[in-house]
Amino acid sequence: MTRNALILMPAKVLEGVLLLATASIYSRVFPPVINGQYQLVNSTVLALFLVTAAWLYNATARFISEYRSPEGEKTFYSTFLLSFGVITLAVLAVGAGAWLISGSFLCLAASLMLTTYSLFTMMNGLLIQTDRLTVSIAASLLDVGGKLAFSCLLAVFFTAETPYPAVFGAVLGDLAASLLAMAALRAPFHIRPRYFSRPLLRDLLAFGLPLIGMSVGTGLLSMVDRFIVAAMMGEADASVYISNFTVSSGIFGMIAAAVVRAVYPSLIAGYAKDGLKAAETLLSQGLRIYFLIGAPAALGLCAVCQPLSRFMFAPVYWPGASVVGIVALAYFFMDLTEYAIKGFELTKNTKPVLRYSLLAAGVKIVATVALIRPMGIQGAALGSLIAFFFYFLMVVWGLRHSVRLRPDGKSCFRILASAFLCALSAWLVCRWLPAGPFLQTVCGAGAGGAVYFACLLVSGELKPEIEMVRQAIAARRGGASKK
Numbered sequence: 134m135t136r137n138a139l140i141l142m143p144a145k146v147l148e149g150v151l152l153l154a155t156a157s158i159y160s161r162v163f164p165p166v167i168n169g170q171y172q173l174v175n176s177t178v179l180a181l182f183l184v185t186a187a188w189l190y191n192a193t194a195r196f197i198s199e200y201r202s203p204e205g206e207k208t209f210y211s212t213f214l215l216s217f218g219v220i221t222l223a224v225l226a227v228g229a230g231a232w233l234i235s236g237s238f239l240c241l242a243a244s245l246m247l248t249t250y251s252l253f254t255m256m257n258g259l260l261i262q263t264d265r266l267t268v269s270i271a272a273s274l275l276d277v278g279g280k281l282a283f284s285c286l287l288a289v290f291f292t293a294e295t296p297y298p299a300v301f302g303a304v305l306g307d308l309a310a311s312l313l314a315m316a317a318l319r320a321p322f323h324i325r326p327r328y329f330s331r332p333l334l335r336d337l338l339a340f341g342l343p344l345i346g347m348s349v350g351t352g353l354l355s356m357v358d359r360f361i362v363a364a365m366m367g368e369a370d371a372s373v374y375i376s377n378f379t380v381s382s383g384i385f386g387m388i389a390a391a392v393v394r395a396v397y398p399s400l401i402a403g404y405a406k407d408g409l410k411a412a413e414t415l416l417s418q419g420l421r422i423y424f425l426i427g428a429p430a431a432l433g434l435c436a437v438c439q440p441l442s443r444f445m446f447a448p449v450y451w452p453g454a455s456v457v458g459i460v461a462l463a464y465f466f467m468d469l470t471e472y473a474i475k476g477f478e479l480t481k482n483t484k485p486v487l488r489y490s491l492l493a494a495g496v497k498i499v500a501t502v503a504l505i506r507p508m509g510i511q512g513a514a515l516g517s518l519i520a521f522f523f524y525f526l527m528v529v530w531g532l533r534h535s536v537r538l539r540p541d542g543k544s545c546f547r548i549l550a551s552a553f554l555c556a557l558s559a560w561l562v563c564r565w566l567p568a569g570p571f572l573q574t575v576c577g578a579g580a581g582g583a584v585y586f587a588c589l590l591v592s593g594e595l596k597p598e599i600e601m602v603r604q605a606i607a608a609r610r611g612g613a614s615k616k
Contacts, residue, residue: 152383159376160446178250190258210323224248239300417540436559452510562577
């Protein structure tokens, strides 16, 4: 489990860097209003994915391990991809209808973006579940890099005065990465209508459909503030808010993907083999991994948010710099909560999650509307922090009678203390270093990282990882000596 996280994490860091570069370049290529329109389209696509296809994504991740034989793969991929084909046709039909009714071609373009995003998300998830980590890394990097390259090329050769270059750049990037993933899985070679399995489809529906409500609740909780900012302050301010927001949400998305995808296969296998206690042990181990990565990321982004925003974005986006830090703290709790929810998923009891997410979304709507008026976009970010922390408390409270999280208190203290010293070091460097925002950010992050590693090393928190590295080196040397 730790090995998978250590393999995925460097790649996710690189992917996160590409995402940050994309946000930075878009802020300069597209005018704020146009960038705001694209960000709202992208947010809408993410929200609609939770309704249309997230159930299938969750279900395939749950059942792929049961169909790993040659015949099983034919059944699995035929059932899965033919079902996704029906979803795709429905999405495109609704998009075409919305275009005809509204007269806006953006509706059809967004529906096409939704289908390719859904396809890549599911295919990449299957790469992880089938232990094709290297291909998953390559596909993820191709996806992010391809979106940026295609969008910039379309903007140069056509125009940057509409959101279409960014939308179709995203479509082409997702499509290219999806084709790579499908080739690695050999999915097209398994598709035959005669292998379509109604029993498997019933299993997918039985597991996935109840999760739609949970997905809608968490989607509303995650993204409703973007639309509130656009409605109350306009698309230009929404662009400033979402661009700074995306810095932290993107980084934590990479962290969550690395940790959850590394832990979840082991968690399912442990629960199936040894029951609840094994699942609790594995959840606690994964929780430590998340704290090791997430705590310094959250506090570190708070420390470097000012120079980071000035370095990344055009001047019109700088007033939203503090949003980076506030949202980093918010997503630390949000991703921690999403990880804890795996306890509900294991026992197939997700109804409480729907209730908690809807309650937290209500808190977010009220807090965001109330705080935007006196505080502007910083108030919207603070509303996210309040809502995500409330959501975290409810989920932990709800888990008390089922799969309980049992973190090591001493370990958590060592990690949080080290992360605080990391952030303090980074802030001092950014505050007093007489240099531009780029050097302040790099030097601050470097100093914070060095202090964090030193603190963990001195406190003994890294003993398991050091021992794992020693064993790997010893195994390699032993293998080399035999040759």
